[in-house]
Amino acid sequence: MTDKNDFGRIVFEHNGALGDMLAAWPAAFSLCAHFRTVSHFFRTRPGHAPFFAALGAAPCPPLLCRELDALYGAPRWPGSLADTLVVRPGLFRRPDIPDDPRFLFLSGVVPGRFDPPSALYREALAARGIPWRDDWLAVFRDRFGGRTPSAGMGKPGPPAVLLFPGAGHVKKTWPMDNFLRLAGMLAKSGLEPIFVLGPAEVERGVDVGPWPRRVPDSLEELMALLRPAWAVLGADCGPMHLAGLLGVPGVSVFGPTSPRQWAPEGMAVVTADMPCSPCVQVTSGDFAPGCPVSPPCLTGVSVERVHEALKKSGLPPRTPPGENHFPRTP
Structure with a gap:
């Protein structure tokens, strides 16, 4: 040299x-x-x-x-x-x-x-x-490939909002009950909530209730799901970063990690604004040992705040009454 x-x-x-x-x-x-x-x-x-x-x-x-x-x-x-x-x-x-x-x-x-x-x-x-x-x-x-939003993920039906309940560490996840409540609110607005699960969520037996779910086998399949989505919602996790890079709008719910450090590209961020957060820079091993799963910095983020942030991020207007009843894909 x-x-x-x-x-x-x-x-x-x-x-x-x-x-x-x-x-x-x-x-x-x-x-x-x-x-x-x-x-x-x-x-x-x-x-x-x-x-x-x-x-x-x-x-x-x-x-x-x-x-x-x-x-x-x-x-x-x-x-x-x-x-x-x-x-x-x-x-x-x-x-x-x-x-x-x-x-x-x-x-x-x-x-x-x-x-x-x-x-x-x-x-x-x-x-x-x-x-x-x-x-x-x-x-x-x-x-x-960038974002190509369409109603019904390219099929007849309502615009889809993808929900990612998992994360690389369980203490970064928003409570599942909140995801389910939000799914109901989205459906009432004429949207189709679709849960997207990874291997860890499938192994844990995450229950998405009556809502459709997808389990992509590869990153190519995940990108194919993301591109036509109207919006996404999730924690500080890899699929949200991929969505942001593809140009899909959405909301990330942050708790123990710093949005300044880890926020996905172009995503809105919602936090509980707790003085103890962020408390960690690298989420490997045990952190926040005195906090439960999910920690207060995540349970303190209300469903209503997240729903409002999603609406501001680019959801379509509420579907007129009588036009918001669409068959769900099992």
């Missing part, structure tokens, strides 16, 4: 959850755009692969994966990776990898700062002389 940015190939590694991966996508895009003439590889969860393949990056081959694994605890940078820049977005713990300019750790969380991860990633890239692409959101929507 002749300087700190002279590489023959770049590997972008990210094995985190959906929301964290989406926060890191603009950094991956900026790297690919800046280093146009080198080979790009990605190493990520299989379900997240399409997001990096769309940047022209290739899956990390087995031999390269083994070389990357050997970095952990290594005393020095190996010769087999001499021309390789390894980029690892994370939260705040740098992995035990040799201190070398060929390893770029992008810290998405700085203790005491509630800046969004994308802002911190941007700072880290700038420190290496790598410019941030401000057009990343337009490019994301161009490559993955």
Whole structure:
């Protein structure tokens, strides 16, 4: 290498959850755009692969994966990776990898700062002389499709509002009873509430009552559900971040985490405005140990406030009497 940015190939590694991966996508895009003439590889969860393949990056081959694994605890940078820049977005713990300019750790969380991860990633890239692409959101929507709202999710019927009752941690979830009450209010307004469940909610046996539910098998199926939706509602969770990036309006209910740090792109946010919130920057392990599930900062958010915020976010006007009775999809 002749300087700190002279590489023959770049590997972008990210094995985190959906929301964290989406926060890191603009950094991956900026790297690919800046280093146009080198080979790009990605190493990520299989379900997240399409997001990096769309940047022209290739899956990390087995031999390269083994070389990357050997970095952990290594005393020095190996010769087999001499021309390789390894980029690892994370939260705040740098992995035990040799201190070398060929390893770029992008810290998405700085203790005491509630800046969004994308802002911190941007700072880290700038420190290496790598410019941030401000057009990343337009490019994301161009490559993955933007919002295409339609009544009945493309079928005859009322406009659909997707409800996401799950989150990566149970202490980030709004009470299920509130979701069910809100579903009833939406239906009375001539809308169709549809619950969207992930594997964790299915495993827990989440009961959505009489309302239709969807369980997408892949992120492609999830995006196909999101694009025609009229609005979305959920907690601080990955599907809400994906909805925001696709341009779907909606409302996120926040409790122990900071909206300034983690709010989905373009979403309205409702909180209980409690002085103890936010109380955590990273929601792994046990946090807020003295609080129940759901904590007061979430139970304190009323259904009426969320419904009003949804109406302001772009719901269609109330359907005239006599026209709001639509068959529900089981």
